[in-house]
Amino acid sequence: MGDAEFSVRRSLTELAEDIGLKFSTVRNARWAVSRWPEEHRQSGVSFTVHRILGGIEDEEERFTAIRTPPAGKSRWTPDDASRRMGRQVETPVSPQEKISAIHSLAQDDEVAAQVTGDLLRRPKVATKFPAEEKARVVEEFTRDESIAAQAATNLLRRPDVAFKAMSDDGARQQVNHAQVERGRQARAEFEQTHELAPVVKHFERTAEFLDLITACHAFVAKAGRTVPGLCDRRLGAVERDLVHERIAKVRGVLTELRPEFPQVSDLLRGLALADA
Structure with missing residues:
Protein backbone atom coordinates (compact mmCIF):
# COMPACT_ATOMS: atom_id res chain seq x y z
CA MET A 1 0.00 0.00 0.00
CA GLY A 2 1.51 3.34 -1.11
CA ASP A 3 1.74 6.43 1.08
CA ALA A 4 -1.05 8.19 -0.83
CA GLU A 5 -3.41 5.24 -0.56
CA PHE A 6 -2.59 4.83 3.11
CA SER A 7 -3.31 8.52 3.68
CA VAL A 8 -6.69 8.25 1.92
CA ARG A 9 -7.62 5.18 3.93
CA ARG A 10 -6.66 6.89 7.18
CA SER A 11 -8.67 9.96 6.27
CA LEU A 12 -11.72 7.85 5.44
CA THR A 13 -11.34 5.90 8.66
CA GLU A 14 -11.19 9.09 10.72
CA LEU A 15 -14.21 10.49 8.88
CA ALA A 16 -16.19 7.31 9.48
CA GLU A 17 -15.36 7.45 13.17
CA ASP A 18 -16.32 11.12 13.38
CA ILE A 19 -19.76 10.66 11.79
CA GLY A 20 -20.46 7.27 13.33
CA LEU A 21 -20.52 5.18 10.15
CA LYS A 22 -18.66 2.08 9.06
CA PHE A 23 -15.49 2.52 7.06
CA SER A 24 -17.00 0.45 4.22
CA THR A 25 -20.00 2.79 4.03
CA VAL A 26 -17.82 5.87 3.73
CA ARG A 27 -15.54 4.16 1.21
CA ASN A 28 -18.48 3.11 -0.98
CA ALA A 29 -19.92 6.62 -0.84
CA ARG A 30 -16.58 8.06 -1.93
CA TRP A 31 -16.42 5.57 -4.80
CA ALA A 32 -19.96 6.48 -5.92
CA VAL A 33 -19.14 10.18 -5.91
CA SER A 34 -16.03 9.51 -7.98
CA ARG A 35 -18.16 7.84 -10.65
CA TRP A 36 -20.32 10.91 -11.16
CA PRO A 37 -18.73 14.25 -12.02
CA GLU A 38 -20.92 17.09 -10.82
CA GLU A 39 -22.22 17.99 -14.28
CA HIS A 40 -23.56 14.44 -14.78
CA ARG A 41 -25.35 14.11 -11.48
CA GLN A 42 -29.12 14.20 -11.81
CA SER A 43 -31.29 16.12 -9.40
CA GLY A 44 -34.32 14.16 -8.29
CA VAL A 45 -32.40 10.89 -8.57
CA SER A 46 -31.37 9.38 -5.26
CA PHE A 47 -27.81 8.78 -4.22
CA THR A 48 -28.59 5.06 -4.07
CA VAL A 49 -29.48 5.05 -7.77
CA HIS A 50 -26.28 6.96 -8.56
CA ARG A 51 -24.31 4.38 -6.58
CA ILE A 52 -25.94 1.40 -8.31
CA LEU A 53 -25.67 2.80 -11.83
CA GLY A 54 -22.12 3.79 -11.04
CA GLY A 55 -21.29 0.16 -11.72
CA ILE A 56 -21.66 0.75 -15.48
CA GLU A 57 -18.08 0.69 -16.72
CA ASP A 58 -18.44 2.77 -19.88
CA GLU A 59 -18.71 6.44 -18.94
CA GLU A 60 -20.83 7.50 -21.91
CA GLU A 61 -23.23 4.61 -21.34
CA ARG A 62 -23.36 5.43 -17.62
CA PHE A 63 -24.12 9.12 -18.11
CA THR A 64 -26.76 8.33 -20.75
CA ALA A 65 -28.41 5.69 -18.60
CA ILE A 66 -29.05 7.96 -15.62
CA ARG A 67 -30.73 10.49 -17.91
CA THR A 68 -32.97 7.78 -19.41
CA PRO A 69 -35.42 6.23 -16.91
CA PRO A 70 -37.02 2.85 -17.72
CA ALA A 71 -39.85 2.90 -20.25
CA GLY A 72 -43.10 4.14 -18.78
CA LYS A 73 -41.46 5.76 -15.75
CA SER A 74 -40.51 9.34 -15.07
CA ARG A 75 -37.51 8.61 -12.86
CA TRP A 76 -35.21 5.90 -11.65
CA THR A 77 -35.90 3.88 -8.50
CA PRO A 78 -33.32 1.76 -6.66
CA ASP A 79 -35.06 -1.44 -7.82
CA ASP A 80 -35.10 -0.26 -11.43
CA ALA A 81 -31.39 0.52 -11.18
CA SER A 82 -30.72 -2.92 -9.70
CA ARG A 83 -32.65 -4.53 -12.57
CA ARG A 84 -30.57 -2.51 -15.03
CA MET A 85 -27.42 -3.92 -13.39
CA GLY A 86 -28.77 -7.46 -13.08
CA ARG A 87 -28.78 -7.34 -9.29
CA GLN A 88 -31.30 -8.56 -6.75
CA VAL A 89 -34.08 -6.07 -6.06
CA GLU A 90 -35.54 -5.07 -2.71
CA THR A 91 -39.15 -5.56 -3.85
CA PRO A 92 -39.29 -8.48 -6.30
CA VAL A 93 -42.06 -8.36 -8.90
CA SER A 94 -41.39 -10.96 -11.59
CA PRO A 95 -41.36 -14.71 -10.78
CA GLN A 96 -37.61 -14.86 -11.39
CA GLU A 97 -36.99 -11.95 -9.01
CA LYS A 98 -39.05 -13.68 -6.33
CA ILE A 99 -37.15 -16.92 -6.85
CA SER A 100 -33.84 -15.07 -6.53
CA ALA A 101 -35.05 -13.43 -3.31
CA ILE A 102 -36.06 -16.80 -1.85
CA HIS A 103 -32.68 -18.29 -2.74
CA SER A 104 -30.94 -15.35 -1.11
CA LEU A 105 -32.95 -15.65 2.11
CA ALA A 106 -32.66 -19.45 2.24
CA GLN A 107 -28.90 -19.81 1.95
CA ASP A 108 -28.78 -21.26 5.46
CA ASP A 109 -29.50 -25.01 5.27
CA GLU A 110 -31.88 -24.98 8.23
CA VAL A 111 -33.88 -22.10 6.78
CA ALA A 112 -33.96 -23.78 3.36
CA ALA A 113 -35.18 -27.04 4.90
CA GLN A 114 -37.98 -25.26 6.77
CA VAL A 115 -39.05 -23.28 3.70
CA THR A 116 -39.04 -26.41 1.53
CA GLY A 117 -41.15 -28.30 4.06
CA ASP A 118 -43.66 -25.46 4.32
CA LEU A 119 -43.97 -25.12 0.56
CA LEU A 120 -44.43 -28.84 -0.06
CA ARG A 121 -47.33 -28.87 2.40
CA ARG A 122 -49.26 -26.69 -0.04
CA PRO A 123 -51.10 -29.09 -2.41
CA LYS A 124 -51.11 -26.67 -5.34
CA VAL A 125 -47.35 -26.24 -5.05
CA ALA A 126 -46.66 -29.98 -4.89
CA THR A 127 -48.82 -30.71 -7.94
CA LYS A 128 -46.81 -28.31 -10.10
CA PHE A 129 -43.60 -30.29 -9.65
CA PRO A 130 -42.69 -32.33 -12.78
CA ALA A 131 -42.70 -36.09 -12.17
CA GLU A 132 -38.94 -36.33 -12.76
CA GLU A 133 -38.29 -33.54 -10.26
CA LYS A 134 -40.51 -35.20 -7.66
CA ALA A 135 -38.62 -38.46 -8.10
CA ARG A 136 -35.30 -36.64 -7.73
CA VAL A 137 -36.46 -34.86 -4.57
CA VAL A 138 -37.65 -38.14 -3.05
CA GLU A 139 -34.31 -39.73 -3.86
CA GLU A 140 -32.44 -36.86 -2.22
CA PHE A 141 -34.64 -37.01 0.87
CA THR A 142 -34.14 -40.77 1.26
CA ARG A 143 -30.36 -41.04 1.08
CA ASP A 144 -30.39 -41.99 4.76
CA GLU A 145 -30.99 -45.76 4.94
CA SER A 146 -33.41 -45.60 7.86
CA ILE A 147 -35.51 -42.91 6.20
CA ALA A 148 -35.46 -44.78 2.89
CA ALA A 149 -36.61 -47.98 4.60
CA GLN A 150 -39.49 -46.20 6.34
CA ALA A 151 -40.54 -44.44 3.13
CA ALA A 152 -40.40 -47.68 1.12
CA THR A 153 -42.46 -49.48 3.77
CA ASN A 154 -45.13 -46.79 3.75
CA LEU A 155 -45.27 -46.69 -0.05
CA LEU A 156 -45.48 -50.46 -0.48
CA ARG A 157 -48.52 -50.53 1.81
CA ARG A 158 -50.38 -48.81 -1.02
CA PRO A 159 -51.64 -51.58 -3.34
CA ASP A 160 -51.37 -49.57 -6.55
CA VAL A 161 -47.82 -48.48 -5.72
CA ALA A 162 -46.76 -52.01 -4.80
CA PHE A 163 -48.25 -53.35 -8.05
CA LYS A 164 -46.39 -50.82 -10.20
CA ALA A 165 -43.15 -51.31 -8.27
CA MET A 166 -43.27 -55.07 -8.77
CA SER A 167 -43.57 -54.59 -12.53
CA ASP A 168 -39.91 -53.57 -12.47
CA ASP A 169 -37.77 -56.72 -12.76
CA GLY A 170 -34.90 -55.25 -10.76
CA ALA A 171 -37.15 -54.07 -7.93
CA ARG A 172 -38.97 -57.40 -7.82
CA GLN A 173 -35.71 -59.35 -7.65
CA GLN A 174 -34.45 -57.14 -4.84
CA VAL A 175 -37.68 -57.65 -2.88
CA ASN A 176 -37.53 -61.42 -3.40
CA HIS A 177 -33.90 -61.48 -2.34
CA ALA A 178 -34.72 -59.40 0.74
CA GLN A 179 -37.53 -61.78 1.69
CA VAL A 180 -35.24 -64.80 1.41
CA GLU A 181 -32.49 -63.06 3.36
CA ARG A 182 -34.94 -61.92 6.01
CA GLY A 183 -36.20 -65.48 6.41
CA ARG A 184 -32.65 -66.78 6.66
CA GLN A 185 -31.75 -64.24 9.33
CA ALA A 186 -34.92 -64.99 11.30
CA ARG A 187 -34.17 -68.72 11.12
CA ALA A 188 -30.56 -68.18 12.20
CA GLU A 189 -31.68 -66.03 15.13
CA PHE A 190 -34.24 -68.67 16.17
CA GLU A 191 -31.66 -71.46 16.04
CA GLN A 192 -29.18 -69.46 18.09
CA THR A 193 -31.48 -68.08 20.77
CA HIS A 194 -34.69 -70.10 21.15
CA GLU A 195 -34.77 -72.95 23.66
CA LEU A 196 -36.95 -75.08 21.38
Missing part, protein backbone atom coordinates in the same frame (compact mmCIF):
# COMPACT_ATOMS: atom_id res chain seq x y z
CA ALA A 197 -34.60 -74.77 18.42
CA PRO A 198 -32.98 -78.23 18.90
CA VAL A 199 -36.39 -79.91 19.11
CA VAL A 200 -37.66 -78.12 16.00
CA LYS A 201 -34.47 -78.96 14.12
CA HIS A 202 -34.91 -82.66 15.02
CA PHE A 203 -38.51 -82.61 13.80
CA GLU A 204 -37.48 -80.92 10.57
CA ARG A 205 -34.73 -83.44 9.88
CA THR A 206 -37.22 -86.26 10.49
CA ALA A 207 -39.73 -84.63 8.15
CA GLU A 208 -37.09 -84.13 5.47
CA PHE A 209 -36.06 -87.79 5.74
CA LEU A 210 -39.68 -88.89 5.45
CA ASP A 211 -40.10 -86.65 2.40
CA LEU A 212 -37.11 -88.38 0.81
CA ILE A 213 -38.48 -91.85 1.60
CA THR A 214 -41.87 -90.84 0.21
CA ALA A 215 -40.25 -89.58 -2.99
CA CYS A 216 -38.36 -92.86 -3.35
CA HIS A 217 -41.51 -94.93 -2.85
CA ALA A 218 -43.37 -92.78 -5.35
CA PHE A 219 -40.58 -93.22 -7.89
CA VAL A 220 -40.47 -96.99 -7.44
CA ALA A 221 -44.24 -97.30 -7.65
CA LYS A 222 -44.54 -95.09 -10.73
CA ALA A 223 -41.70 -96.82 -12.53
CA GLY A 224 -43.08 -100.23 -11.59
CA ARG A 225 -46.37 -99.38 -13.25
CA THR A 226 -44.85 -97.77 -16.32
CA VAL A 227 -41.96 -100.07 -17.28
CA PRO A 228 -44.03 -103.26 -17.93
CA GLY A 229 -46.11 -101.40 -20.48
CA LEU A 230 -42.98 -100.58 -22.45
CA CYS A 231 -41.62 -104.13 -22.63
CA ASP A 232 -43.26 -104.92 -25.98
CA ARG A 233 -42.51 -101.53 -27.47
CA ARG A 234 -39.50 -100.85 -29.62
CA LEU A 235 -38.03 -97.47 -28.75
CA GLY A 236 -36.62 -95.19 -31.37
CA ALA A 237 -33.08 -93.85 -31.21
CA VAL A 238 -34.13 -90.49 -29.77
CA GLU A 239 -36.39 -92.12 -27.18
CA ARG A 240 -33.70 -94.63 -26.23
CA ASP A 241 -31.10 -91.88 -25.78
CA LEU A 242 -33.52 -89.92 -23.63
CA VAL A 243 -34.24 -92.95 -21.41
CA HIS A 244 -30.52 -93.67 -21.05
CA GLU A 245 -29.93 -90.04 -20.06
CA ARG A 246 -32.60 -90.16 -17.37
CA ILE A 247 -31.35 -93.53 -16.05
CA ALA A 248 -27.86 -92.05 -15.77
CA LYS A 249 -29.26 -89.19 -13.69
CA VAL A 250 -31.10 -91.65 -11.42
CA ARG A 251 -27.89 -93.62 -10.95
CA GLY A 252 -26.05 -90.41 -10.16
CA VAL A 253 -28.56 -89.60 -7.44
CA LEU A 254 -28.17 -93.14 -6.05
CA THR A 255 -24.41 -92.74 -5.99
CA GLU A 256 -24.73 -89.53 -3.99
CA LEU A 257 -27.28 -91.02 -1.59
CA ARG A 258 -25.52 -94.33 -0.91
CA PRO A 259 -22.87 -93.08 1.57
CA GLU A 260 -25.34 -91.00 3.60
CA PHE A 261 -28.55 -93.04 3.34
CA PRO A 262 -27.78 -96.72 2.64
CA GLN A 263 -31.36 -97.72 3.44
CA VAL A 264 -32.68 -95.39 0.73
CA SER A 265 -30.15 -96.71 -1.74
CA ASP A 266 -31.20 -100.28 -0.95
CA LEU A 267 -34.81 -99.31 -1.53
CA LEU A 268 -34.10 -97.89 -4.97
CA ARG A 269 -31.73 -100.70 -5.86
CA GLY A 270 -34.76 -102.97 -5.99
CA LEU A 271 -35.80 -101.21 -9.18
CA ALA A 272 -34.12 -102.85 -12.15
CA LEU A 273 -34.36 -100.73 -15.25
CA ALA A 274 -32.68 -102.55 -18.08
CA ASP A 275 -31.29 -100.50 -20.92
CA ALA A 276 -33.91 -100.39 -23.64
Whole structure:
Protein backbone atom coordinates (compact mmCIF):
# COMPACT_ATOMS: atom_id res chain seq x y z
CA MET A 1 0.00 0.00 0.00
CA GLY A 2 1.51 3.34 -1.11
CA ASP A 3 1.74 6.43 1.08
CA ALA A 4 -1.05 8.19 -0.83
CA GLU A 5 -3.41 5.24 -0.56
CA PHE A 6 -2.59 4.83 3.11
CA SER A 7 -3.31 8.52 3.68
CA VAL A 8 -6.69 8.25 1.92
CA ARG A 9 -7.62 5.18 3.93
CA ARG A 10 -6.66 6.89 7.18
CA SER A 11 -8.67 9.96 6.27
CA LEU A 12 -11.72 7.85 5.44
CA THR A 13 -11.34 5.90 8.66
CA GLU A 14 -11.19 9.09 10.72
CA LEU A 15 -14.21 10.49 8.88
CA ALA A 16 -16.19 7.31 9.48
CA GLU A 17 -15.36 7.45 13.17
CA ASP A 18 -16.32 11.12 13.38
CA ILE A 19 -19.76 10.66 11.79
CA GLY A 20 -20.46 7.27 13.33
CA LEU A 21 -20.52 5.18 10.15
CA LYS A 22 -18.66 2.08 9.06
CA PHE A 23 -15.49 2.52 7.06
CA SER A 24 -17.00 0.45 4.22
CA THR A 25 -20.00 2.79 4.03
CA VAL A 26 -17.82 5.87 3.73
CA ARG A 27 -15.54 4.16 1.21
CA ASN A 28 -18.48 3.11 -0.98
CA ALA A 29 -19.92 6.62 -0.84
CA ARG A 30 -16.58 8.06 -1.93
CA TRP A 31 -16.42 5.57 -4.80
CA ALA A 32 -19.96 6.48 -5.92
CA VAL A 33 -19.14 10.18 -5.91
CA SER A 34 -16.03 9.51 -7.98
CA ARG A 35 -18.16 7.84 -10.65
CA TRP A 36 -20.32 10.91 -11.16
CA PRO A 37 -18.73 14.25 -12.02
CA GLU A 38 -20.92 17.09 -10.82
CA GLU A 39 -22.22 17.99 -14.28
CA HIS A 40 -23.56 14.44 -14.78
CA ARG A 41 -25.35 14.11 -11.48
CA GLN A 42 -29.12 14.20 -11.81
CA SER A 43 -31.29 16.12 -9.40
CA GLY A 44 -34.32 14.16 -8.29
CA VAL A 45 -32.40 10.89 -8.57
CA SER A 46 -31.37 9.38 -5.26
CA PHE A 47 -27.81 8.78 -4.22
CA THR A 48 -28.59 5.06 -4.07
CA VAL A 49 -29.48 5.05 -7.77
CA HIS A 50 -26.28 6.96 -8.56
CA ARG A 51 -24.31 4.38 -6.58
CA ILE A 52 -25.94 1.40 -8.31
CA LEU A 53 -25.67 2.80 -11.83
CA GLY A 54 -22.12 3.79 -11.04
CA GLY A 55 -21.29 0.16 -11.72
CA ILE A 56 -21.66 0.75 -15.48
CA GLU A 57 -18.08 0.69 -16.72
CA ASP A 58 -18.44 2.77 -19.88
CA GLU A 59 -18.71 6.44 -18.94
CA GLU A 60 -20.83 7.50 -21.91
CA GLU A 61 -23.23 4.61 -21.34
CA ARG A 62 -23.36 5.43 -17.62
CA PHE A 63 -24.12 9.12 -18.11
CA THR A 64 -26.76 8.33 -20.75
CA ALA A 65 -28.41 5.69 -18.60
CA ILE A 66 -29.05 7.96 -15.62
CA ARG A 67 -30.73 10.49 -17.91
CA THR A 68 -32.97 7.78 -19.41
CA PRO A 69 -35.42 6.23 -16.91
CA PRO A 70 -37.02 2.85 -17.72
CA ALA A 71 -39.85 2.90 -20.25
CA GLY A 72 -43.10 4.14 -18.78
CA LYS A 73 -41.46 5.76 -15.75
CA SER A 74 -40.51 9.34 -15.07
CA ARG A 75 -37.51 8.61 -12.86
CA TRP A 76 -35.21 5.90 -11.65
CA THR A 77 -35.90 3.88 -8.50
CA PRO A 78 -33.32 1.76 -6.66
CA ASP A 79 -35.06 -1.44 -7.82
CA ASP A 80 -35.10 -0.26 -11.43
CA ALA A 81 -31.39 0.52 -11.18
CA SER A 82 -30.72 -2.92 -9.70
CA ARG A 83 -32.65 -4.53 -12.57
CA ARG A 84 -30.57 -2.51 -15.03
CA MET A 85 -27.42 -3.92 -13.39
CA GLY A 86 -28.77 -7.46 -13.08
CA ARG A 87 -28.78 -7.34 -9.29
CA GLN A 88 -31.30 -8.56 -6.75
CA VAL A 89 -34.08 -6.07 -6.06
CA GLU A 90 -35.54 -5.07 -2.71
CA THR A 91 -39.15 -5.56 -3.85
CA PRO A 92 -39.29 -8.48 -6.30
CA VAL A 93 -42.06 -8.36 -8.90
CA SER A 94 -41.39 -10.96 -11.59
CA PRO A 95 -41.36 -14.71 -10.78
CA GLN A 96 -37.61 -14.86 -11.39
CA GLU A 97 -36.99 -11.95 -9.01
CA LYS A 98 -39.05 -13.68 -6.33
CA ILE A 99 -37.15 -16.92 -6.85
CA SER A 100 -33.84 -15.07 -6.53
CA ALA A 101 -35.05 -13.43 -3.31
CA ILE A 102 -36.06 -16.80 -1.85
CA HIS A 103 -32.68 -18.29 -2.74
CA SER A 104 -30.94 -15.35 -1.11
CA LEU A 105 -32.95 -15.65 2.11
CA ALA A 106 -32.66 -19.45 2.24
CA GLN A 107 -28.90 -19.81 1.95
CA ASP A 108 -28.78 -21.26 5.46
CA ASP A 109 -29.50 -25.01 5.27
CA GLU A 110 -31.88 -24.98 8.23
CA VAL A 111 -33.88 -22.10 6.78
CA ALA A 112 -33.96 -23.78 3.36
CA ALA A 113 -35.18 -27.04 4.90
CA GLN A 114 -37.98 -25.26 6.77
CA VAL A 115 -39.05 -23.28 3.70
CA THR A 116 -39.04 -26.41 1.53
CA GLY A 117 -41.15 -28.30 4.06
CA ASP A 118 -43.66 -25.46 4.32
CA LEU A 119 -43.97 -25.12 0.56
CA LEU A 120 -44.43 -28.84 -0.06
CA ARG A 121 -47.33 -28.87 2.40
CA ARG A 122 -49.26 -26.69 -0.04
CA PRO A 123 -51.10 -29.09 -2.41
CA LYS A 124 -51.11 -26.67 -5.34
CA VAL A 125 -47.35 -26.24 -5.05
CA ALA A 126 -46.66 -29.98 -4.89
CA THR A 127 -48.82 -30.71 -7.94
CA LYS A 128 -46.81 -28.31 -10.10
CA PHE A 129 -43.60 -30.29 -9.65
CA PRO A 130 -42.69 -32.33 -12.78
CA ALA A 131 -42.70 -36.09 -12.17
CA GLU A 132 -38.94 -36.33 -12.76
CA GLU A 133 -38.29 -33.54 -10.26
CA LYS A 134 -40.51 -35.20 -7.66
CA ALA A 135 -38.62 -38.46 -8.10
CA ARG A 136 -35.30 -36.64 -7.73
CA VAL A 137 -36.46 -34.86 -4.57
CA VAL A 138 -37.65 -38.14 -3.05
CA GLU A 139 -34.31 -39.73 -3.86
CA GLU A 140 -32.44 -36.86 -2.22
CA PHE A 141 -34.64 -37.01 0.87
CA THR A 142 -34.14 -40.77 1.26
CA ARG A 143 -30.36 -41.04 1.08
CA ASP A 144 -30.39 -41.99 4.76
CA GLU A 145 -30.99 -45.76 4.94
CA SER A 146 -33.41 -45.60 7.86
CA ILE A 147 -35.51 -42.91 6.20
CA ALA A 148 -35.46 -44.78 2.89
CA ALA A 149 -36.61 -47.98 4.60
CA GLN A 150 -39.49 -46.20 6.34
CA ALA A 151 -40.54 -44.44 3.13
CA ALA A 152 -40.40 -47.68 1.12
CA THR A 153 -42.46 -49.48 3.77
CA ASN A 154 -45.13 -46.79 3.75
CA LEU A 155 -45.27 -46.69 -0.05
CA LEU A 156 -45.48 -50.46 -0.48
CA ARG A 157 -48.52 -50.53 1.81
CA ARG A 158 -50.38 -48.81 -1.02
CA PRO A 159 -51.64 -51.58 -3.34
CA ASP A 160 -51.37 -49.57 -6.55
CA VAL A 161 -47.82 -48.48 -5.72
CA ALA A 162 -46.76 -52.01 -4.80
CA PHE A 163 -48.25 -53.35 -8.05
CA LYS A 164 -46.39 -50.82 -10.20
CA ALA A 165 -43.15 -51.31 -8.27
CA MET A 166 -43.27 -55.07 -8.77
CA SER A 167 -43.57 -54.59 -12.53
CA ASP A 168 -39.91 -53.57 -12.47
CA ASP A 169 -37.77 -56.72 -12.76
CA GLY A 170 -34.90 -55.25 -10.76
CA ALA A 171 -37.15 -54.07 -7.93
CA ARG A 172 -38.97 -57.40 -7.82
CA GLN A 173 -35.71 -59.35 -7.65
CA GLN A 174 -34.45 -57.14 -4.84
CA VAL A 175 -37.68 -57.65 -2.88
CA ASN A 176 -37.53 -61.42 -3.40
CA HIS A 177 -33.90 -61.48 -2.34
CA ALA A 178 -34.72 -59.40 0.74
CA GLN A 179 -37.53 -61.78 1.69
CA VAL A 180 -35.24 -64.80 1.41
CA GLU A 181 -32.49 -63.06 3.36
CA ARG A 182 -34.94 -61.92 6.01
CA GLY A 183 -36.20 -65.48 6.41
CA ARG A 184 -32.65 -66.78 6.66
CA GLN A 185 -31.75 -64.24 9.33
CA ALA A 186 -34.92 -64.99 11.30
CA ARG A 187 -34.17 -68.72 11.12
CA ALA A 188 -30.56 -68.18 12.20
CA GLU A 189 -31.68 -66.03 15.13
CA PHE A 190 -34.24 -68.67 16.17
CA GLU A 191 -31.66 -71.46 16.04
CA GLN A 192 -29.18 -69.46 18.09
CA THR A 193 -31.48 -68.08 20.77
CA HIS A 194 -34.69 -70.10 21.15
CA GLU A 195 -34.77 -72.95 23.66
CA LEU A 196 -36.95 -75.08 21.38
CA ALA A 197 -34.60 -74.77 18.42
CA PRO A 198 -32.98 -78.23 18.90
CA VAL A 199 -36.39 -79.91 19.11
CA VAL A 200 -37.66 -78.12 16.00
CA LYS A 201 -34.47 -78.96 14.12
CA HIS A 202 -34.91 -82.66 15.02
CA PHE A 203 -38.51 -82.61 13.80
CA GLU A 204 -37.48 -80.92 10.57
CA ARG A 205 -34.73 -83.44 9.88
CA THR A 206 -37.22 -86.26 10.49
CA ALA A 207 -39.73 -84.63 8.15
CA GLU A 208 -37.09 -84.13 5.47
CA PHE A 209 -36.06 -87.79 5.74
CA LEU A 210 -39.68 -88.89 5.45
CA ASP A 211 -40.10 -86.65 2.40
CA LEU A 212 -37.11 -88.38 0.81
CA ILE A 213 -38.48 -91.85 1.60
CA THR A 214 -41.87 -90.84 0.21
CA ALA A 215 -40.25 -89.58 -2.99
CA CYS A 216 -38.36 -92.86 -3.35
CA HIS A 217 -41.51 -94.93 -2.85
CA ALA A 218 -43.37 -92.78 -5.35
CA PHE A 219 -40.58 -93.22 -7.89
CA VAL A 220 -40.47 -96.99 -7.44
CA ALA A 221 -44.24 -97.30 -7.65
CA LYS A 222 -44.54 -95.09 -10.73
CA ALA A 223 -41.70 -96.82 -12.53
CA GLY A 224 -43.08 -100.23 -11.59
CA ARG A 225 -46.37 -99.38 -13.25
CA THR A 226 -44.85 -97.77 -16.32
CA VAL A 227 -41.96 -100.07 -17.28
CA PRO A 228 -44.03 -103.26 -17.93
CA GLY A 229 -46.11 -101.40 -20.48
CA LEU A 230 -42.98 -100.58 -22.45
CA CYS A 231 -41.62 -104.13 -22.63
CA ASP A 232 -43.26 -104.92 -25.98
CA ARG A 233 -42.51 -101.53 -27.47
CA ARG A 234 -39.50 -100.85 -29.62
CA LEU A 235 -38.03 -97.47 -28.75
CA GLY A 236 -36.62 -95.19 -31.37
CA ALA A 237 -33.08 -93.85 -31.21
CA VAL A 238 -34.13 -90.49 -29.77
CA GLU A 239 -36.39 -92.12 -27.18
CA ARG A 240 -33.70 -94.63 -26.23
CA ASP A 241 -31.10 -91.88 -25.78
CA LEU A 242 -33.52 -89.92 -23.63
CA VAL A 243 -34.24 -92.95 -21.41
CA HIS A 244 -30.52 -93.67 -21.05
CA GLU A 245 -29.93 -90.04 -20.06
CA ARG A 246 -32.60 -90.16 -17.37
CA ILE A 247 -31.35 -93.53 -16.05
CA ALA A 248 -27.86 -92.05 -15.77
CA LYS A 249 -29.26 -89.19 -13.69
CA VAL A 250 -31.10 -91.65 -11.42
CA ARG A 251 -27.89 -93.62 -10.95
CA GLY A 252 -26.05 -90.41 -10.16
CA VAL A 253 -28.56 -89.60 -7.44
CA LEU A 254 -28.17 -93.14 -6.05
CA THR A 255 -24.41 -92.74 -5.99
CA GLU A 256 -24.73 -89.53 -3.99
CA LEU A 257 -27.28 -91.02 -1.59
CA ARG A 258 -25.52 -94.33 -0.91
CA PRO A 259 -22.87 -93.08 1.57
CA GLU A 260 -25.34 -91.00 3.60
CA PHE A 261 -28.55 -93.04 3.34
CA PRO A 262 -27.78 -96.72 2.64
CA GLN A 263 -31.36 -97.72 3.44
CA VAL A 264 -32.68 -95.39 0.73
CA SER A 265 -30.15 -96.71 -1.74
CA ASP A 266 -31.20 -100.28 -0.95
CA LEU A 267 -34.81 -99.31 -1.53
CA LEU A 268 -34.10 -97.89 -4.97
CA ARG A 269 -31.73 -100.70 -5.86
CA GLY A 270 -34.76 -102.97 -5.99
CA LEU A 271 -35.80 -101.21 -9.18
CA ALA A 272 -34.12 -102.85 -12.15
CA LEU A 273 -34.36 -100.73 -15.25
CA ALA A 274 -32.68 -102.55 -18.08
CA ASP A 275 -31.29 -100.50 -20.92
CA ALA A 276 -33.91 -100.39 -23.64
